[in-house]
Amino acid sequence: MTDVLLEMRGITKRFPGVIALQDVSLEVRHGEIHAICGENGAGKSTLMKVLSGVYPSGSYDGEIRFDGRPVHFAGIRDSESAGIGIIHQELALVPYLSVAENIFLGNERRGRNGLIDWNRTNADAAQLLAEVGLDENVVTPVIQLGVGKQQLVEIAKALSKDVRLLILDEPTAALNDVDSAHLLDLLRRLRDRGITCIMISHKLSEITAIADSTTVIRDGRTVETLDMGSAESTQERIIWGMVGRDLESFYPERDSAPGPEVLRIEDWTVWHPVQPRKVVDGAGLTVRAGEVVGIAGLMGAGRTELAMSLFGRSYGRNISGRLFMHGKQIRARTVAEAIGNGIAYATEDRKHYGLNLIADVRTNVSAAALGKLARAGWVNGHEEIKVAEASRRDMNIKTRTVLDTVGTLSGGNQQKVVLSKWLFTDPDVLILDEPTRGIDVGAKYEIYTIINRLVAQGKAVVVISSELPELLGTCDRIYTLSAGRITGELPVGEATQEDLMALMTTDKEDNA
Incomplete structure (x- = not known):
């Protein structure tokens, strides 16, 4: 048996007017933790959606081989049947169903009469929770659990389907240090059991601590794959691959004069x-x-x-x-x-409370201070566009036009739109x-630079x-x-x- 579990060769994925992935190649070995790094919008999540069947075979160019055989996934069910499970950054749990119901949703434990066997469902769920180290009653509604525990429920759900390759998209982004450490320990235990993991993360300290290999993607192309056991595979090397340049410091210098x-x-x-x-x-x-x-x-x-x-x-x-x-x-x-x-407040949850994801950049930027653009109850659309264009330029928001939908932007650019919205209110x-x-680290540096610019203006x-x-x-x-x-x-x-x-x-x- 070959040591390579997954091969992705020459993957190219196009959207109208955009090439999201161009000739991306990736190899993942059996029983390793393989990290994927890149700036927001580099194509990491798109690549994993290609792999998991979210973007079906035929909608992209290139070849996927799993366990030595070519595969063509028409949807997520096909990839799950092959032993591939994906846990997205936005968890896909039903809040008012129990832990056990969520674990086996779509994969129900049925008795001979075709009805759900609740005793078997709860017993199997309890066994899976023990495997992931979660001490919770399986009949507890998911809404009563914290985000860290919900992540573990998602992993238990994947394990219930005999997963061989587990994909985790930013698994620790919303977790505190304790929950993050617990999750990383679980990934190590899964690796010891022979389960292969692909982890997308912006937390480079976690990647250097846990990953066996790291593939860096920049602007939809593969830059390199690093052996994390090598002394050369440092955070600085990963950053250089991600942004195409060295960051002299993680945090830009600022003269403090309160x-x-x-x-x-x-x-x-x-x-x-x-x-x-x-x-x-x-x-x-x-x-x-x-x-x-x-x-x-x-x-x-x-x-x-x-x-x-x-x-x-x-x-x-x-x-x-x-x-x-x-x-x-x-x-x-x-x-x-x-x-x-x-006073202005930029929420920690930009997707739910900070932005209208189905509206365009222009509408989001002006939303908190429409009165500045209105006369007799009517918003001046031309002025609104001028304000949004100024924000796009000043904040370096990467979008084709301010009429693009905010939900299509990367996380870093969405965060810049949030900041633009509140800066338009001219807060103290x-x-x-x-x-x-x-x-990602490059977008973080830009956010820090914006903060420095604001305090230099007396904010x-x-x-x-x-x-x-x-x-x-x-x-x-x-x-x-x-x-x-x-x-x-x-x-x-x-x-x-x-x-x-x-x-x-x-x-x-x-x-x-």
Whole structure:
């Protein structure tokens, strides 16, 4: 038997006006973890959709050989029958069905009478959960699980179909460090069982830690495949392959010169919208003009809840405390009031809350400040296009025209549209919640450059991030949150990841 499980040769995939893949080749060996890296829009996900039958045979040029035989998949069922399973970045679970029902959806365990055998379904589901290390009752509705546990349910679902090749598209993008480590350990165990994995990821530290081989794709073409056991296969080498140039630093340099205070909150308290508990408890912080302030905290610490409650009380109930802009206490009871007072919030979930994916770039850029383009209730379409074109140019948004649908853009370019939308409101304070989640290292660098440009213009920026190196590389000061309370404040020059983690896991408020 050959050592190669999968061969993809000369894969070319065209869309109207665009060549997404051009002569891409890939080899994956039996029982390895094979990473695929590339900038957003490089063609990684398109290649995996070709492999899994999402784009059926005949819709692309080239050849796929699986276990030494040519294959022609007409759809996902064909690839699943061959032993290929794919887990997309947007999980495909039904929230109100149980864990067991989701695992066997479309692959039901039936009895002799043709009806579903629930005893067998639940027993088999429990065995699969044990295999992936998930200690949950199989009758629990999926909606009650966190994202990390939902990822494990997806993997259990793939294992139920006797998967031989498991494809994971950005599996840790929405996970915290603990859940990410758990998932990577599971991939190692699957490798030990002989299951081959392909992992698409922008987290280069994870790739260098877990991958046996890495294929780099740039602009729809294969650049190279690296043996990760080689001393030459470094993060810097991968970055060079992805972007075609060296990044001298992951974070662009910035001269810090904070000005007067712009935003201040005092004793800010927010109650959960349904449960009788506080999600933010007596928080206080300040942000100055020309300053980047970070907020660090573990999942569930209250970071997003704090940001959303400040932005027109768009989260929580019984919100109390004082909010000041430029030293004057204000009321921002609605999103419109928050925007009117110079506050903008770019959500961590751009696909659901940050963008209208079926609308064009022009419409999304102007959405938060249409009043600036309207006269007597009518939007000036010509001015709207001019504004969007200016944003496309200034933010380097890669799209053919501002009339292109936002849903067709890569993640990094979608994030630039989100930023353009809020910058059009001309805010004094811009709150960025996970601004680089799910985007590649080159696009991250561009986002950091945009942040630097904003603070150079005197804007105040708040960055919420799960990646401590990102906060240390971009911020002037960092606040830590634990269980809804501010537990510390450190200048970046005095902070380390260890210091921040200690403050993020403390139970007591640091009043020093």
